[in-house]
Amino acid sequence: MLERTLQDLNRLRQIAYAVARHGFGSYLEKTRLRDVLGRDAPPVEGAPPPPPDHKTAARFRQLLAELGPTFTKLGQLLSTRPDVLPSHWIDELEALQDDCPPLPIAEVLHQIERGLGHPVEELFASLDEVPLASASIAQVHRAVTHAGEPVVVKVQRPRIREQIESDLALLHYLARLLEAVIEETGIYTPTDIIEEFDRTVHEELDFGNEARNAREMRDAAVGRKVVVIPRVHAELSSPTILTLDYVEGTKISDVRPENGHDLEQVAKNVIETSFRQLFEDGLFHGDPHPGNILVLPDDRIALLDFGLVGRLTRAQQEALVTLIVAVALRDPDTVARLLNRIGVPDSHTPIADFREDIRAILDRYLGLKLDEIRSATLLRDLLDLAIRHRIRIPKEYAVLAKASITIEGIIRRIYPKLDVLEVGLPYAKELLLSRFNPSDASGMLMKSLLKLQGLAEDVPSQLSQILVDLEGGKFRVNVAGEAMDRIGGHVRALGVMVFLGLLAAGLTVGGLVVLASRSAPVLGWLALGSAVVLSALAAAYHAASQRLRKISLRQLLQR
Template sequence: MVAARVAAIEDRRGEGTMASPVRAAVQDIKRLRTISSVLTRHGFSAVARRAGLGRFVGDGGLSRGEDAFEEVEGVEELIGADRSEAAVRFRRVLEDLGPTFVKLGQVLSTRPDLVPKEFLEELRKLQDAVSPMPMEAIRRQVESSLGATLEELFESFEEKPLAAASIGQVHRARLPDGTAVVVKVQRVGVGEQIRSDLDLLYYLARFLEATVEEIELYSPTAIVQEFERAILAELDFRQEARNVQEFGRNFAEVPQVSVPHVYEELTTSEVMTMEFVQAGKLASVEGGSELADTVLHNLLDAMVKMVLYDGFFHGDPHPGNIMVREDGSLIFIDFGLVGRLSSRQQDDLIGLILNVLTGDVDAIARALLEMGDPVGRVNLREFRADVERVRNKYISATVGDFDVSQFIQEVMDAAQYHRIRLNPNYAVLVKTAATIEGIMRRLKPDLDVMAIGLPYARDLALKKYSARKLAQSALSAAVGVSSFVTKVPQQLDQVLMDLEGGNLTVTVRNASLDQLGEVLNTLGTRLFLGVIASGLAVVAAMLLRPFDTEIFGVSVLLILGILAALSATTLFWWSLGWHVAASRKGKKLRLGPLMRLLRRE
């Protein structure tokens, strides 16, 4: 009965209502004004000017005309000389702007290939902790989502939440049969606010791409798209429920790892009901104890299985999301952020791990190139040299000093320097690995990373180079070769027929020649406009001659003509100088990116 009412409510919500465009525009302008004000308050007024916020919301002198974009060219002028201090200010900006931007910061904290380490450290401190919603709002949300009164749904429902975050909060309750559960309730109106903020983020991202040339590597629009997918999935509690169930199926045969049971009939996009698990917190486990050793091995076994065997892993395994029973078994909770790896990505990752352990620098560099997305040509020799430098730095470190997270961070820095973008799935994994390493070092302060990792490396090598795997690879290669051998004669025959019939066309491209047409078009347009302007000036002089007057014996038309000529000459030399300077910098005015600001795909 409850499930039927829930389905009816979901169907009605799917119809929705169209918000007033004028009202939405006013709200967006107010939000832009707020963003501009917060940036300025925390010392990022230069960033606000560069992003064009001042000119669009008229905020406190931020708009300074066209020259505003040329005032700040370097990073220091934008954020200040001290990056660590700027990172703290940036974190406070995100916290002041609310849940959408806090979540954006948390997503960025998973991208060491894009974000400097000073900012990564601060972004990882972002917390969702907010004031809890009043019980009246909780009651309305639960009853409207589940289609029944709180008393009909639950025997008891605690008013004080177990935890409160930016998206929702969690309450203890009991079902009518006495079963203890926890109920996760989404904040009222948070979805509407997040979707509105997403529109603004798309606008800001496209504006930056259209006006800041050096932003190409970071691809702000792609980052916002990735963030949109993550946060909209987190807004739908049904997706989180599916993640919990998939994780449970993967570990059904592993007694040391489990997840809470999800009550589907009491779960909607805004409310999720799960089993209440009686267990302690991971943070309460004493480091160096026998229990800590058991927890460490269970945790490492679970992570290896998640990442390298299942290809589906918890994206935020901090101590608050892992609970521990007395026997050391683990319970994972909060599956709002998860990561996935394809079979190919798993093989690439296994190969990279083995290459790092064996010290094959060439293989490491090639593996990173295959796992990433290079923006333009990469100098493999220089990239290899940087990878070797990082490897040599850490391979000589003592066991206790070997910092896996720092090693990964420096490799990511090298990839970023050489304009290699990391796949988002790997980016989430990097953050997960850093979190797990921190937990492991707390559980075992004298942790020997290499010694504890070697048994897993042997298993991974057997997995990657097993007879079955090699047979599958050989079969796949044989099929590819067979297809190649079969198709090549046909394709060569087609090429010869086209050549004989005169239908074969060879196109040669040259960057300078491709630009020649644009240059000639520009020059022709300017010459045409110059001729038209000269003709209009002569005709105007002839027509206005009968109406000429004199001041102190000097023709007014002559004075105006001289002033116009001086203005035109000044404008000409300024335009020519700007054109030459822009050509030297390789900058061109492109209308395409500007036009994309007007639409969201």
């Protein structure tokens, strides 16, 4: 236990040094982290200022990269959440490279044998010593089974779980520390982000989750001729080893017409696959960057790496369909109400202001081809707008927004004349019409009618109950506001200082009376000493409340 504590403290020192070195020393000072680490903690006042052309987001990316695998993964998670960070931070964090020096082949063989319980020679006919890729959590080798099937084997690095667990404990501590010194956290707190990262990274450490994702996506894609999902070899997989079919193809960012590829068809295949995953399966690839999409010689596409897969419920699919149709019809009122309904407003949002902002976005984008759009995408702008109006978007929609932005960027590179909405709108209309099909097996029409009937029956009785409560004096309205909370905080602080002052005054008077009577001089000096201590505490409390200002997260993220 003591050894683990010392290791954590040493790791915390490393983090503090890196934070100060990358120009975040002033924020480190406000967290009072030096009080925890001791006098030999990194000095922050004399830290050289960052170069003027070094933006805050870029320095943050460099900081995460320096701190190692756990923090690199945290940056990659944040890069998939445009609802948490501004777009220029997302763009910067996307550049985080998860490359690591490859493991020696002896360690790889030992990990395979340990994970699958048999010697490598019994499991594979051959295994390439040179890895196809080497990342912080795992590295990938090409192999051939004894049945002659080419496969890829994903091998988890040894001791990576222990390292991540240690860093996660520190991240939870730092998140709680930040919440005490951050002026405003928007609609997400540091603890919320770290808890989600904790769940995500533990899912990634268990390759069984990725295997299930791959199987579900492969089962859903049965019968579709435009997409290939590699098969999982269950007998050659475990929580630390994952074996899938090897797919031969060209990375989508490298396809060229001179290589015999029809770029328009490739782009349409990407769109069809994406929309069918959304509107038919409710299961979509959450990280479709160019390295995870291969183009086969016949222009079909193959998807790789299923560590991040998004899932939409039927209700979420329907909300998304209605949103797309409303965007296509230039209906800002419906778009505003949908975004307000599918999200969780942090405070009252004036729907009129929200609607007018959406109208401005729709007027700016609709009717343009992808090669005519020079600024951020429509989806990102809508998401940024919802955040600006303090509407918390569910994680599934945020992951979908990031995946859609990535897909749009890929299509812009290979075939910018394709109109994504025009190609995808028929799929949305198909799902929308199926909702009101009486023969629909899911019974959505009947469910909607039942909800309408229940609403018609419940509203009169609920309204009557409200009137009865109002008449009987049982109806209460609670009023809350940020200004009132601040006033309450000031009143509490004033109460603390007045209480300490009264105690100090009482002890001073009492001590002087006792000393004057000469009956118990020790008791008198003790009362005066206590009064001095209480006065000092009141003065320190007042000074600290004036001097220690919280970090402005909004100003930091705007840099």
